[in-house]
Amino acid sequence: MPEMPEVETIRRTLADKVVGNKIANVEMLLPRLIKWPSAHEFQALVTNRTIKSLERRGKYLLFYFDSDLVMVVHLRMTGRIYYSSVVEQDDRFIRIIFSFDNGAALFYADSRTLGTLYVMPTNELWRINGLAKLGPEPMSPEFTLEYFQQILAKRKGKIKSLLLNQQIIGGLGNIYVDESLFLAGVRPERNAASLAAEESNRLYQAINKVIEQGINYGGTTFRDYRDGEGKRGENQYHLNVYGRENQPCKTCGTLIAKTEVGGRGTHYCPHCQQ
């Protein structure tokens, strides 16, 4: 579900609400979402912890607690996490409830139940493979044009699949990849190494641009995504190709096409993208 702009929006809207709060009780309605340690140990470790800060890496949310503990949450496809001062929620997908000692609560909800949660000492984050091997994020100092072009030159696979690889770039997902390729004028099924320098340069700029725009609009809400206060994003009103199958391209009027690339639904303009 959420990509980097959505997770960053959740972080920003949630941080002020939860930092400083103490978790008095954890209600585990679906214990199998806990991937480390056991659900029982998770509950014991999290109970009575105070949230010191809320950080993000790629699509991971990191709740730093006292006692040098950190809780990591990955929302996968349909996970949501939100704060409310109202304990009773009209939400049949709530799976875990973190109740604070001030009467408010943090709700983890997830219809497809693919999300994952962990808690561990801060020096054991290496246990989460996907987090430990995460590549540089868009808009970060580590994500340079030189890095991007060197990676592309070495790769045989399709450019879309490369962009979705979190070990290469941390944070892109299906929506923002399709949007980036549109802005760059590059077909998703092109081989990464086939991109000319001008094309990879445009793609690099496009990635940073779509991610920044996604954050500025508070994320993209197609179905499940909500921010840390349960509100929808606005970026769905500003997309060029994703979800616009058979609608005219905003640049040239050609109908947007939908195909499958690397097992993912893929949207592009047959005229603007070559």
Added chain:
DNA sequence: CTTCACGCCTGTCAGC
């Protein structure tokens, strides 16, 4: 090491 197909889960929606 890279690349790719598939499984994980469940809800929703289009088509019959």
Added chain:
DNA sequence: TGCTGACAGGCGTGAA
């Protein structure tokens, strides 16, 4: 109205 199949913001695994 009711059923069936396709599809969905992601990623880990195992095979080639």
